[in-house]
Amino acid sequence: MRLKKIVSNLLLLCFILLVSCSADSYQGDDISLKNLHEGDLMFVVKETSNPITDATQGIDGLKIDHVAIYHHTDSADYALEAIGKGVVLTPLTAFLNRTKGKEGKPLVAVGRVIVDCDMNTSMKHALSYLGRPYDHFYMPDDKEIYCSELVQKSFVDHHGLPVFPTIPMSFHDKDGKILDSWKQFYAFYHREVPEGEPGTNPGQLSRDKAVKVTYAF
Template sequence: MRGLLTLLLWLGAHAAGAKPRDALEGQLQTGDIVLHTSRSRQSQAIQAATHSPLSHVGLVEVTPRGAWVVEAVQPVQRVPFTKWRARGVRGHILVLRPRGLDGEHRQRAVEAAKRHLGKPYDWLFGWGDEAMYCSELVRKAYTLGAGLELGRMEPLGSLDIAGLRAQLRERYGRDIPLEQQLVTPASLALDEQLTVIHSDFPEVRGVSL
């Protein structure tokens, strides 16, 4: 009887100390696309250039050990979803899911993204595979893994970079490659092939999210 009481007390203490699971995490599926407002140094520049608070994006992988996010930072890595979410401003997050795409193809997209783990972050936003930036990783993962092209490729010069030329010259030098094609987190968020699963942002389909 004494042994049973000790076991019950231990189980109660263990349950009380266990970290409750994030309610949103239970809704996630492998292949979901998650976006938030990053606290990184370049986040404000991305927000200004795209007129959107969404400055970082990653891909979800759900496993028996919980949900993870594959993201292109320095370097490309895979982190627990709760940690990824906490890094965003105020913990706000947008979750999108490809419409009509089965789990197998979404898993293939994640596997395609994981092939880039360990690669450096691409500060020049190029399109080669030697380095990756966040929205490039997501677009390439779905193109190669599922045959689905997400977001819109657009020239750097088409973004609102008027107030960012000094920063861009520091990065590129005197000749800023205005014709260089890139994909932004905001462009991914506006893709009508994606369904909104969760959003802490007032709008997700307008020009200003």
């Protein structure tokens, strides 16, 4: 009887842990712009290529060149993002209007973290970067921040470990050749292209196994 009670208690504990982990990391099946949850990732999809999409790969071949974090307050909904003027809270309606394609629909793929993630702490981290300048040169330090770096540096699990690892930065084409557009950009500022430096990009985040992405344009 005692053994049965121990087994029963262990099964109950496992069930509780499973439910609590699921509730914290993967919040339902409806992943869409109509059902955004705190911390959802909003990937901006382009209809035409640019230097970022030429050097990186989005999920299912989508041309993704930006990512923002959904943030909800009692009074409004926002896109927490790193853009040219720095890390800012953009009203969600303004963000969606900015991302509309030729047919007038927002070209945004929504991603939700489906692994262990301490979302409260992650959002506190992300919000702490508000006002930080934008990193136009995509450097690995956090004196300045670019869009996917904001996500990578902010999201942590319940052990305080990063949900998203860094990867070698990519400024090259499919043949491994650094694109002329990036060579010219960095040469103008008398800098070396940071090819291979630790970093991240929005396309890579969209393909990360920690994220489930849906889109309907």
